[in-house]
């Protein structure tokens with residue numbers, strides 16, 4: 001039986017392939033997007049030797065040639081050799097709590113929140129994607145001024161990621177939900193998130209709440225609804241990486257537990 005980190009490693013290697021071509025560059029795999037999301041490089045699956053600075057520099061050169069961001073992602077416990085060589089190759093490394101849903105989760109949606117699935121043809125899809133984009137534009141867990149008016153203005157602008165996300169939803173690669181205030185449905189979607197099942201495993205991604213609607217349970221409700229959807233599909237392993245420790249608390253309340261540290265590396269700035 002594979003360990004939980006082996007299960008995640010297999011998922012990390014498989015999931016980008018629905019939208020990107022996997023190219024071997026030495027001991028790393030570079031995901032070259034066919035459209036949409038700008039992917040990164042990762043250690044090759046079941047890599048059996050430590051990585052070197054030269055390995056990272058060769059990938060960075062290939063990424064520059066292809067016009068891709070010079071980014072890398074990996075799990076610290078699975079590939080400990082990558083962090084020091086990524087730094088030595090000039091990259092800045094960030095750490096993110098890696099969490100897996102415990103065997104006894106607590107996926108309750110507060111009754112003060114209405115959460116529903118949002119498919120590729122949903123009339124609210126652009127507003128949900130604008131909600132997520134603005135949510136990530138204000139990192140952390142603090143409340144802020146940005147609310148429904150800014151969301152609607154953002155939704156009216158074009159965003160190259162929207163057709164990509166619509167196609168993923170239509171093809172069943174991703175599932176999205178949105179949260180509303182049931183007493184004020186006219187305020188529209190206030191939070192959203194998605195998950196992307198591959199076989200028996202799924203990762204929750206893109207969970208965000210409009211800054212003006214934060215700290216009233218919407219983020220936890222979106223997380224719980226995604227968990228419930230994954231479990232209804234028979235998914236056995238549900239995981240995510242949280243931006244930081246404060247954000248991880250939101251997920252821990254829903255029943256996620258820390259299993260490791262996800263790392264990301266990118267050039268400074």
Ligand SMILES: CC(C)(COP(=O)(O)OP(=O)(O)OC[C@H]1O[C@@H](n2cnc3c(N)ncnc32)[C@H](O)[C@@H]1OP(=O)(O)O)[C@@H](O)C(=O)NCCC(=O)NCCS
Pocket residue numbers: 135136138139140141142191206207208209210213214215216217218219220221241242243246247249250
């Ligand atoms: C992380 C994020 C999605 C959380 O959304 P949220 O809707 O504020 O989440 P919740 O309301 O469920 O929980 C946030 C806090 O509000 C508290 N809270 C929830 N309901 C509350 C209520 N009715 N009254 C007071 N506090 C409440 C929670 O206990 C939690 O407190 P904590 O920070 O001390 O742990 C949001 O901050 C966000 O969009 N951040 C930027 C994007 C991002 O980083 N996303 C995560 C990527 S992994």
